[in-house]
Every structure is written in structure tokens, then in C-alpha cells.
Amino acid sequence: MAGNYDVIVVGARCAGASVAMLLARAGQRVLLVDRAGFPSDTISTHLIHAPGVAALTRWGLAEQLAASGCPPIHQYRLNFGPFTIAGAPLPDPSGVAVAYSPRRTVLDKMLLDAAAKAGAEVREKVSVQELIVENGRVTGVRGRETGNGGALIAERAGLVIGADGRHSMVAEAVGSDRYREQPAGNVSYYAYWSDLPTSEWNVYMAPGRAVGMMPTHDGLTTVLVAAQIADMRDFRDDIEGNYLAEMRKLPGFDDWGSKATRVSRFSGTALPGFYRKPYGPGWALVGDAGYERDACTAQGITNAFQHAELLAEAWLSVQSGEQSFDEAMGGYQSTRDEQTLPAFDLACDLATLAPPPPGMATLLEKTAKSPQASREFLSAIAGTMPVNDFFSVENTSRIMAEVAQ
Ligand SMILES: Cc1cc2nc3c(=O)[nH]c(=O)nc-3n(C[C@H](O)[C@H](O)[C@H](O)COP(=O)(O)OP(=O)(O)OC[C@H]3O[C@@H](n4cnc5c(N)ncnc54)[C@H](O)[C@@H]3O)c2cc1C
Structure with missing residues (x-):
């Protein structure tokens, strides 16, 4: 065993905190670091479909989420203009049929606290700057505290997990190959609104545009507006004007639009699609670091939970001697890819609007x-x-x- 830890996890949100929690619960010595201090927001809307809620249920965290005041979502409504596909999605195999859209300030902090409670050592405000590589194998990380005068840190472990998002520093440092790359299909911006009540996930599709709405904490509704990528420059030239123009086209806007108030600034981005090879000597990737797709199908958080479970299982089977590293991690990659490929292709198609x-x-x-x-x-x-x-x-x-x- 290299270093003081079995595993170092870089990035402490839905992928990193989850895998750290699962490994710590299994008795692994885990160091979990993030350059952010929590609670912390990030650029993301936050619908978690039933399979994601089922993961939280398995981990004993779903009740805590429900108790945080996040409204449950039972109905989805996709409005294509001339027709609408509406209803309650089927439950996941364990019977969970509810979705939630929690603020990331709440969700990510809840997961981080669960990792700490499980025994992971959590260090916030630490930015990992490089990997320690010895004889072709990743054996640790070097970084710097973002407060406290920027003290340097160096830590070692048997496995370094990059859960550091789509611009993953870990993936870049190890030179992980990308595959099935797809350019961004749209650019989207969202904001939070008060006095705009909805209990459903509502999506309005029109050629070249889409609007999504979902209820979240504090009685607020998240409203996201997306424009096809060809219009990105025009859209960004006047985000507020373009965003409001799309909202004004929605059914019933004259009734509810005058009462609703925007209570946040706009946040947004354009998301490409890709997979990365998620393992190599001494390292692994999970969450967006290893698999990124457009947000139109709202799968990122759910996938992060599912892949945290797959990766934890794979690593534990290496630790128990059941499988070699390459067997276990190769299985992690192939299961991840097989389970997500059709949904990835669907998301890439829908993303073009x-x-x-x-x-x-x-x-x-x-x-x-x-x-x-x-x-x-x-x-x-x-x-x-x-x-x-x-x-x-x-x-x-x-x-x-x-x-x-
Ligand atoms: C506009 C938008 C809307 C979205 N809507 C949804 C939705 O409705 N539902 C859904 O499921 N998904 C949605 N997603 C996708 C979702 O946000 C991601 O899939 C999810 O956040 C991935 O989680 P993660 O833990 O892998 O990475 P991230 O959430 O990106 O977390 C990575 C963490 O790593 C840390 N980090 C990075 N580099 C370093 C470093 N060098 N040192 C230390 N720490 C580091 C960062 O500070 C960050 O906290 C949306 C995304 C966007 C952009």
C-alpha cells in the first residue's frame, strides 16, 4: 500500500463525495479534497431522476434530502408544441418513483458530510495542482490550500480518483483518451424564480429552442432556456432579452409571467459530449471527469451516483484480491459505457434542438x-x-x- 491513504479523491461533489463515502464505509482510508469550500454552488440545474434517488435511498440519504424541504417531483411534461408527452415515469427496479431537484448547495454538502461521517478525511479549499507519478504509476497528489497563505500539500495513496468535473485536471495529467466526442448542441442559461409555482418537470421544445422548469428549495423554480449552438453568439449578446423572449412564448405566460420574479443572476454554459478512459496505473475517473453529456436529459447527477457505486465496487474487488486492477477497472468502464451509450446518443440528438x-x-x-x-x-x-x-x-x-x- 502506497502512502497514508488507500484512496485520494479529487473533487467532492456528487461523484467524488459519493465514491469517498462508499469507500470509507467499506473501511478504506480516504482523503477527499476540493478547491471549493462547502456549501458551495456550481453551474448546474439539478434534477435527480428516480434511479438517482434510489441510490440516495440505498445510501440512507433520501430521507435527509426529502426533509431538507426539496419538493418531490412525480410528473414530467414534455411539450413539443402541437402535442405534449406527459405522465409519471415508471419506478426504478427498487420501487422508487420520485425525482427531486435540490440546490447543489444542499445536495453536495449533504454528500460531503456523509463522506466525513463515514470516516473520510475531508479537506476543503485545497486545489490539486499535479499528480505524483513514480515508475509510470500515479501515487499521489500535490496541491495548495486556497486559504491559509496557500500552504503546499503532498499526499500519497494506492489510488487517485479524479472526480473533478468535465475539465478534469486528473484526466489531463494522465492523458486519458477521449472517445465518442460530440460537439455541444446548444447553449443554455438558467435562473431561479419566485412566485412561479410548478410541481412538475416541464420542458417546452420549439425548433432551435427549449425551456425547462423544475421546482427546487425555498419555493423557487429553476427556469433554463437553451438555444441551438449556431445561435450561441447572438444569444450571449443579450442573455436576459433572449431568455425572456423565450419565456414570453410559453403557454399562459400572460397569467403567470407578471407575478413571477427572477431572484438570481443567469448562469449557463454549452456542454459537449464525450467519454474518457476511466482508469490507468494508480488512477481512476468518475462523474463528469470520465463521462460528459448534454444536460437536456438531466442525467449527470444520477450517472455520477451510479458510477460512484460501480467504481467503489471495482476498487474494493481489487483490494479484496478478487480481481486484478485491470480486470476490475475494465469491467467498470465497459459496464459504465454499456449502460449509458443509448442515453448518450439520445441526449446528443435532443441537444441539437x-x-x-x-x-x-x-x-x-x-x-x-x-x-x-x-x-x-x-x-x-x-x-x-x-x-x-x-x-x-x-x-x-x-x-x-x-x-x-
Ligand atoms: C447548465 C447545466 C445544467 C445541468 N442540469 C442537470 C440536471 O438537471 N440534472 C443532472 O443530473 N445533471 C445536470 N447537469 C450535469 C451535472 O451538473 C453534472 O453531471 C454533475 O455536476 C457532475 O458531478 P461531478 O461530481 O462529476 O463534477 P462537478 O459537479 O463538476 O464537481 C467537480 C468538483 O471538483 C472540484 N475540482 C476540480 N478541479 C479540482 C482541483 N484541481 N483540485 C481540487 N478540486 C477540484 C471542483 O471544485 C468541483 O467541486 C447540468 C450541467 C450544466 C452545466
């Missing part, structure tokens, strides 16, 4: 007319039904036949 091709438009229109098909489509988005099962020839033929007109 292009009108669906005619065959797809017909399928979606018919889906909207069938409560069961609507539930299934929404479940494919939520991750409680495999995307390929919804779009299988058998299933789509059934929907087309069932809904005659």
Missing part, C-alpha cells in the same frame, strides 16, 4: 396519445426504462399500431 425527423415526429405524436407509451418514453428519459427498449422495433410498432391516428 433540431426538429425531429418525420418518422420520429410521428412516433412522438402517437406516443403523446397513449398514456402507457407516454410513461415509457418519459421513463427512457428518466432512466427507468432502457432507451433501446423504448425505441425497439417491437415497441415502436406496437405504439404505431395501438394509436391509429
Whole structure:
């Protein structure tokens, strides 16, 4: 065993704090570092679908989230203009059927505290600047405290996990290869609103534009507006004007729009899609560091939880001698990729905000007319039904036949 720790985790949000908690609970000596001080916000809206809530339930944290005052979300509504696909997604296999959209200040702090409670040593306001590499193997990190006069730190471990987001310093330092790269399909900006009550995840799609709304803490509603990537420069030239112009087009805006108040500044970005090889000698990646996709299907946090579990399981099987490092981590990568690829492709398609091709438009229109098909489509988005099962020839033929007109 190298160093003072079994594992060092760089990045302490939904991927990093989760994997640190799971490993610490299994008896590993874990150091968890982040350059942020918590509670801390980040650029992200924050819908967690039922499979993500199921992970929190397995970890004993779902009740704490519910008790934090975050409203439960049971219904999704995707408005395509001429038709709307609405309903409650199917539950995940463990029976969890609820989604939440917690502020990251609340969610990430809750996960960080759970990691600390499990025994992980947490160091906030520490920026990792480089990896320690010996004989071709990562053996630790060097960094600097962002307060306290910038004291230097150097720590060693058997495994360094990069949970440091899509611009991962760990991934860059080890030169991890990217694959299935997709350019950003849109640019999106969001803000928080008061007096704009909603209990659902509402998405309004129009050619080249989309608006998403979801209820969050403190009685607020998150409203995100996305514009196709070709319009990024124009959109950014007047974010407020363009954002409000899209809101004004929404059904009933004249009723609710005059009462609602924006209570935050705008935040946003454009997200490309890619996978990174998530392991090598002495290192691993989890969360956005290893797998990034557009936010339109709201899968990032749920995926971060799922992949934290997969990575923890893989590392523990190495520690117990059950599998070699390459076997276990190769399994982690292939399971991660197999489980996410169809959803990744769907997210990349939807992210372009292009009108669906005619065959797809017909399928979606018919889906909207069938409560069961609507539930299934929404479940494919939520991750409680495999995307390929919804779009299988058998299933789509059934929907087309069932809904005659
Ligand atoms: C506009 C937008 C909307 C989104 N909406 C949703 C949504 O509704 N639902 C959903 O599930 N997902 C959504 N996502 C995606 C979601 O935010 C990410 O998938 C998720 O945050 C990934 O978590 P993570 O822990 O992997 O990385 P991050 O949340 O990016 O956390 C990485 C952490 O690493 C730390 N770090 C980085 N480098 C270093 C370093 N060198 N030293 C120390 N610390 C470091 C950072 O400070 C940060 O705290 C959205 C994203 C965006 C941009």
C-alpha cells in the first residue's frame, strides 16, 4: 500500500463525495479534497431522476434530502408544441418513483458530510495542482490550500480518483483518451424564480429552442432556456432579452409571467459530449471527469451516483484480491459505457434542438396519445426504462399500431 491513504479523491461533489463515502464505509482510508469550500454552488440545474434517488435511498440519504424541504417531483411534461408527452415515469427496479431537484448547495454538502461521517478525511479549499507519478504509476497528489497563505500539500495513496468535473485536471495529467466526442448542441442559461409555482418537470421544445422548469428549495423554480449552438453568439449578446423572449412564448405566460420574479443572476454554459478512459496505473475517473453529456436529459447527477457505486465496487474487488486492477477497472468502464451509450446518443440528438425527423415526429405524436407509451418514453428519459427498449422495433410498432391516428 502506497502512502497514508488507500484512496485520494479529487473533487467532492456528487461523484467524488459519493465514491469517498462508499469507500470509507467499506473501511478504506480516504482523503477527499476540493478547491471549493462547502456549501458551495456550481453551474448546474439539478434534477435527480428516480434511479438517482434510489441510490440516495440505498445510501440512507433520501430521507435527509426529502426533509431538507426539496419538493418531490412525480410528473414530467414534455411539450413539443402541437402535442405534449406527459405522465409519471415508471419506478426504478427498487420501487422508487420520485425525482427531486435540490440546490447543489444542499445536495453536495449533504454528500460531503456523509463522506466525513463515514470516516473520510475531508479537506476543503485545497486545489490539486499535479499528480505524483513514480515508475509510470500515479501515487499521489500535490496541491495548495486556497486559504491559509496557500500552504503546499503532498499526499500519497494506492489510488487517485479524479472526480473533478468535465475539465478534469486528473484526466489531463494522465492523458486519458477521449472517445465518442460530440460537439455541444446548444447553449443554455438558467435562473431561479419566485412566485412561479410548478410541481412538475416541464420542458417546452420549439425548433432551435427549449425551456425547462423544475421546482427546487425555498419555493423557487429553476427556469433554463437553451438555444441551438449556431445561435450561441447572438444569444450571449443579450442573455436576459433572449431568455425572456423565450419565456414570453410559453403557454399562459400572460397569467403567470407578471407575478413571477427572477431572484438570481443567469448562469449557463454549452456542454459537449464525450467519454474518457476511466482508469490507468494508480488512477481512476468518475462523474463528469470520465463521462460528459448534454444536460437536456438531466442525467449527470444520477450517472455520477451510479458510477460512484460501480467504481467503489471495482476498487474494493481489487483490494479484496478478487480481481486484478485491470480486470476490475475494465469491467467498470465497459459496464459504465454499456449502460449509458443509448442515453448518450439520445441526449446528443435532443441537444441539437433540431426538429425531429418525420418518422420520429410521428412516433412522438402517437406516443403523446397513449398514456402507457407516454410513461415509457418519459421513463427512457428518466432512466427507468432502457432507451433501446423504448425505441425497439417491437415497441415502436406496437405504439404505431395501438394509436391509429
Ligand atoms: C447548465 C447545466 C445544467 C445541468 N442540469 C442537470 C440536471 O438537471 N440534472 C443532472 O443530473 N445533471 C445536470 N447537469 C450535469 C451535472 O451538473 C453534472 O453531471 C454533475 O455536476 C457532475 O458531478 P461531478 O461530481 O462529476 O463534477 P462537478 O459537479 O463538476 O464537481 C467537480 C468538483 O471538483 C472540484 N475540482 C476540480 N478541479 C479540482 C482541483 N484541481 N483540485 C481540487 N478540486 C477540484 C471542483 O471544485 C468541483 O467541486 C447540468 C450541467 C450544466 C452545466
